[in-house]
Amino acid sequence: MRKQLFTIAIIILMVAIAVQVNSCKKNDSAPGTSALTFKVPVNFPTPSFDFKGNPITTQGFELGRKLFYDGLLSKDGNFPCSSCHQQFAAFITYDHDFSHGFNNQFTTRNAPGLFNLAWQKEFQWDGGINHLELQPLAPITAPNEMAEDINHVIAKLSADANYKSMFRAAFGTEEINSQRMLKALAQFMVMLVSANSKYDKIQRGEASFTSIEQSGYTTFQAKCSTCHKEPLFTDLSYRNNGLTLHPQLKDYGRMRITHNSADSIKFKVPSLRNIMITFPYMHDARFYTLDQVFNHYAGGVVQSSTLDPLLKNGIPLSPTERFNLKAFFRTLTDSTFIKDGRFSQPQ
Amino acid sequence: MIPSNNVRKSGMSIENIITLPTMKKPHLLFTSLFISLIAIVSSCSKEYSANGGYKPPADSFNLSINFTPVVDTIKLSFDSSYTNFWKEPFNVTYFKFYVSNFDLINTDSNRIYHVNPDKYFLVDAADSTSWSVKLAAVPFRYNRISFLIGVDSIKNVSGAQTGALDPAKGMFWTWNSGYIMAKLEGNSPVSSLTNGKFEYHIGGFSGPDNALRKPTLLFPYGQFSEILVGSKSTININANVQAWFYNPHDLKIKETPSCTTPGPLAKDISENYSKMFTVTAITN
Numbered sequence: 001m002r003k004q005l006f007t008i009a010i011i012i013l014m015v016a017i018a019v020q021v022n023s024c025k026k027n028d029s030a031p032g033t034s035a036l037t038f039k040v041p042v043n044f045p046t047p048s049f050d051f052k053g054n055p056i057t058t059q060g061f062e063l064g065r066k067l068f069y070d071g072l073l074s075k076d077g078n079f080p081c082s083s084c085h086q087q088f089a090a091f092i093t094y095d096h097d098f099s100h101g102f103n104n105q106f107t108t109r110n111a112p113g114l115f116n117l118a119w120q121k122e123f124q125w126d127g128g129i130n131h132l133e134l135q136p137l138a139p140i141t142a143p144n145e146m147a148e149d150i151n152h153v154i155a156k157l158s159a160d161a162n163y164k165s166m167f168r169a170a171f172g173t174e175e176i177n178s179q180r181m182l183k184a185l186a187q188f189m190v191m192l193v194s195a196n197s198k199y200d201k202i203q204r205g206e207a208s209f210t211s212i213e214q215s216g217y218t219t220f221q222a223k224c225s226t227c228h229k230e231p232l233f234t235d236l237s238y239r240n241n242g243l244t245l246h247p248q249l250k251d252y253g254r255m256r257i258t259h260n261s262a263d264s265i266k267f268k269v270p271s272l273r274n275i276m277i278t279f280p281y282m283h284d285a286r287f288y289t290l291d292q293v294f295n296h297y298a299g300g301v302v303q304s305s306t307l308d309p310l311l312k313n314g315i316p317l318s319p320t321e322r323f324n325l326k327a328f329f330r331t332l333t334d335s336t337f338i339k340d341g342r343f344s345q346p347q
Numbered sequence: 348m349i350p351s352n353n354v355r356k357s358g359m360s361i362e363n364i365i366t367l368p369t370m371k372k373p374h375l376l377f378t379s380l381f382i383s384l385i386a387i388v389s390s391c392s393k394e395y396s397a398n399g400g401y402k403p404p405a406d407s408f409n410l411s412i413n414f415t416p417v418v419d420t421i422k423l424s425f426d427s428s429y430t431n432f433w434k435e436p437f438n439v440t441y442f443k444f445y446v447s448n449f450d451l452i453n454t455d456s457n458r459i460y461h462v463n464p465d466k467y468f469l470v471d472a473a474d475s476t477s478w479s480v481k482l483a484a485v486p487f488r489y490n491r492i493s494f495l496i497g498v499d500s501i502k503n504v505s506g507a508q509t510g511a512l513d514p515a516k517g518m519f520w521t522w523n524s525g526y527i528m529a530k531l532e533g534n535s536p537v538s539s540l541t542n543g544k545f546e547y548h549i550g551g552f553s554g555p556d557n558a559l560r561k562p563t564l565l566f567p568y569g570q571f572s573e574i575l576v577g578s579k580s581t582i583n584i585n586a587n588v589q590a591w592f593y594n595p596h597d598l599k600i601k602e603t604p605s606c607t608t609p610g611p612l613a614k615d616i617s618e619n620y621s622k623m624f625t626v627t628a629i630t631n
Contacts, residue, residue, distance in 0.1 A: 053505065053506060128523040128524065129522070131505070131507075134506060134507060134521070137521040141521050149515075150515035178515050179513065182506075183506075186506070186507075259556065259609075259610050
């Protein structure tokens with residue numbers, strides 16, 4: 001009798017929990033939208049992006065894609081996000097140290113590539129931005145980049161019938177506000193996954209390294225992989241890699257955000273994915289070639305109190321090792337990603 | 348009008364169930380099941396859960412908190428010139444602050460009610476329609492009010508927001524994510540900046556630079572704010588610009604005409620302005 005009662009009680013409780021869990025589910029996607037699946041590559045860790053807070057839909061993604069390529073987001077119409085983030089170069093500014101902005105101005109840091117953002121919790125070289133949805137606010141409002149005012153952007157979008165219908169399709173009503181715009185842009189950006197390079201195919205057992213590439217990979221694992229951690233090829237930490245302080249820019253990196261002198265001249269470790277097409281290198285793009293980068297690590301590291309302990313003695317690299325490393329780096333170019341039609345300028 | 352006694356009684360019902368004396372075993376099983384069910388069912392009503400189960404109709408309110416921007420005790424005018432504690436002349440061009448996370452307190456019964464914890468308000472001296480904050484409070488007698496000056500850390504790290512928290516309101520740092528909790532700008536002949544400008548944008552939501560302040564305000568002596576369902580109560584609060592310049596930290600426009608990043612200075616200024624509020628009147 002007691003056992004039966006207990007079983008009944010448990011069943012009632014479980015049903016109640018199930019009903020409750022269902023009714024508690026906050027579904028923010030608008031009716032009529034179609035969910036877009038974010039596929040986590042098999043060799044990748046769990047993403048940190050909050051997909052519950054911003055569920056990806058086809059309509060939201062397409063709206064974000066249109067916004068990303070639209071000069072309307074900039075003051076004079078000439079600077080869409082895509083002007084500095086070019087798909088064929090893994091969304092950096094190809095062959096540029098600094099990018100061009102409003103009124104013939106330049107940025108003060110090298111544009112980072114936009115890929116695998118779902119695994120990042122902080123953005124910018126100094127990590128000052130704490131959410132992907134907030135990231136576009138910085139370039140849109142920076143006077144030397146898109147130079148716009150958020151209220152103006154919203155007013156321009158609201159005057160456009162096409163946008164009205166796209167916002168309705170993505171969010172249920174025609175209302176256009178900064179939150180919806182930023183959520184749509186985040187949906188586009190978070191889908192930019194680069195995980196189909198030769199390296200990835202090898203990880204999945206679909207291809208194999210040549211012997212030179214394999215030697216390069218061995219050198220990479222021995223000398224580079226602590227900071228440029230697989231499979232993202234960055235551990236997302238901030239480090240001082242022994243560069244001198246730029247005499248004009250005087251960019252102290254992470255210290256600007258934390259006000260902590262221990263963070264002086266520390267910058268986020270960049271991913272080595274797509275490295276062959278994302279030159280020049282470093283936060284201030286001071287190196288145009290990989291040879292310059294190798295020379296820096298082998299003999300150019302400047303000692304300072306915040307220098308990363310791993311670089312105290314530099315990283316010696318023989319000519320053979322350099323040659324092999326380059327061969328390995330070529331396997332990190334994701335030619336599927338840079339040609340993926342889903343991410344190109346909408347017609 | 349519903350008598351407030353009835354409302355209070357029904358508000359206690361859950362407590363009564365919990366303090367039921369222990370019964371015979373099968374009953375105990377069902378009692379515990381019943382309590383679990385209540386706990387589960389009530390777990391979803393996040394909006395007013397902290398209000399002791401009281402649920403006013405959506406968007407209704409029974410408590411208005413009216414902020415008045417003042418200099419000393421006179422209503423702030425953007426056209427007037429003032430003199431601060433350090434005898435520095437100044438005028439004001441911007442004066443804005445966020446308020447959120449309101450608590451109503453009765454110190455006699457040690458009750459604290461969190462009121463509308465999901466609502467955020469931007470009080471802007473230039474827009475008198477923003478001065479009145481409407482809340483839905485549990486009917487009770489209160490003798491203290493407390494609120495956060497600013498936007499809590501959760502909302503600072505949760506991505507794009509809207510309404511009062513829309514970054515288009517100009518109270519958000521784009522390059523170092525975070526809300527500006529309070530802003531005071533103006534001009535003074537003693538300032539070394541261009542056009543004698545002074546500019547205090549105060550923010551920072553974590554670690555040693557946390558500029559979030561939550562003052563508790565006393566009501567005028569002997570007055571309670573008694574809030575009854577169906578009636579409207581009002582708490583009038585002055586927000587005094589002068590408080591920014593002194594106590595506990597000296598802020599002289601001549602020495603420090605600007606503060607626009609989180610850090611020790613912003614934290615100091617937040618400690619000064621946490622004392623800017625005074626409850627001037629309560630009406631029921």
